[in-house]
Amino acid sequence: xxxxxxxxxxxxxxxxxxxxxxxxxxxxxxxxxxxxxxxxxxxxxxxxxxxxxxxxxxxxxxxxxxxxxxxxxxxxxxxxxxxxxxxxxxxxxxxxxxxxxxxxxxxxxxxxxxxxxxxxxxxxxxxxxxxxxxxxxxxxxxxxxxxxxxxxxxxxxxxxxxxxxxxxxxxxxxxxxxxxxxxxxxxxxxxxxxxxxxxxxxxxxxxxxxxxxxxxxxxxxxxxxxxxxxxxxxxxxxxxxxxxxxxxxxxxxxxxxxxxxxxxxxxxxxxxxxxxxxxxxxxxxxxxxxxxxxxxxxxxxxxxxxxxxxxxxxxxxxxxxxxxxxxxxxxxxxxxxxxxxxxxxxxxxxxxxxxxxxxxxxx
Numbered sequence: 001x002x003x004x005x006x007x008x009x010x011x012x013x014x015x016x017x018x019x020x021x022x023x024x025x026x027x028x029x030x031x032x033x034x035x036x037x038x039x040x041x042x043x044x045x046x047x048x049x050x051x052x053x054x055x056x057x058x059x060x061x062x063x064x065x066x067x068x069x070x071x072x073x074x075x076x077x078x079x080x081x082x083x084x085x086x087x088x089x090x091x092x093x094x095x096x097x098x099x100x101x102x103x104x105x106x107x108x109x110x111x112x113x114x115x116x117x118x119x120x121x122x123x124x125x126x127x128x129x130x131x132x133x134x135x136x137x138x139x140x141x142x143x144x145x146x147x148x149x150x151x152x153x154x155x156x157x158x159x160x161x162x163x164x165x166x167x168x169x170x171x172x173x174x175x176x177x178x179x180x181x182x183x184x185x186x187x188x189x190x191x192x193x194x195x196x197x198x199x200x201x202x203x204x205x206x207x208x209x210x211x212x213x214x215x216x217x218x219x220x221x222x223x224x225x226x227x228x229x230x231x232x233x234x235x236x237x238x239x240x241x242x243x244x245x246x247x248x249x250x251x252x253x254x255x256x257x258x259x260x261x262x263x264x265x266x267x268x269x270x271x272x273x274x275x276x277x278x279x280x281x282x283x284x285x286x287x288x289x290x291x292x293x294x295x296x297x298x299x300x301x302x303x304x305x306x307x308x309x310x311x312x313x314x315x316x317x318x319x320x321x322x323x324x325x326x327x328x329x330x331x332x333x334x335x336x337x338x339x340x341x342x343x344x345x346x347x348x349x350x351x352x353x354x355x356x357x358x359x360x361x362x363x
Contacts, residue, residue: 209226
């Protein structure tokens, strides 16, 4: 792929929050501003960058192909200031939600398959903020026009940033669950950044939501997001299953999405799902352990799901704007505040998503 020089007048250096050593605190550094773009790249003046659990995985060295230093955050929004020579779907001044994958190969089975397979391309150059490409914890960042989306006027750049990963992940999980209007959809770990969005997205599509969590703050957020049926996992699997079966006429949920990494979460997610139903696993513990009886005797089908492709991501943004879906945000101003964001996220007391307003003038 050829590259072109950035012609827009920009500062030669910028601030970036980076992982420079695994298992060590993030560093606030001064780095060169991107000055070259690939054919399909867009250069974005960052407005908002959101914190995701994956950022902790980067810090912990989970991704073997990660090379340091790595600028964090794969949940970014902003304004396009320059485009690569083959970009047709964006222009300078557009409001954008940056896509996570960069430079997918275009020739593998996943790239040639349905749009929502593209993010599985194993030959992609990288994932912004994760490996192979710097992320949005910086004054400017580069994203791929083939995975990024236009932000509707009805959605703020502050709300759109968490949607770049959390939003597209839960939106696709709902699709993969095959839950339809009038069905019961349970969510284990529903009171977090993804869950409170999923509750609203499912309800906007006429799906009946069952929210399950184990923290007081999380249960409160489930109710705030509009969940009418909220269950406390601390009462134990048997009691939660009994309550949900009573609610659903004895069958259980038509489908369930597991958003929790706790070792009891996947077994609970399967147990509350009706026989022959789907359990969608999107949390990422090292091992997902499920009792054989759920798989063999009850025929619960377990599926994994990642982020969405560009078409589904754009549909998600349009739904958020149309339905007035709200993102619970914890606002921090300026990249210097990122360490405080991380401390809050690790405290267990955060409700919703932590977001950093990088450029107030855009917000």
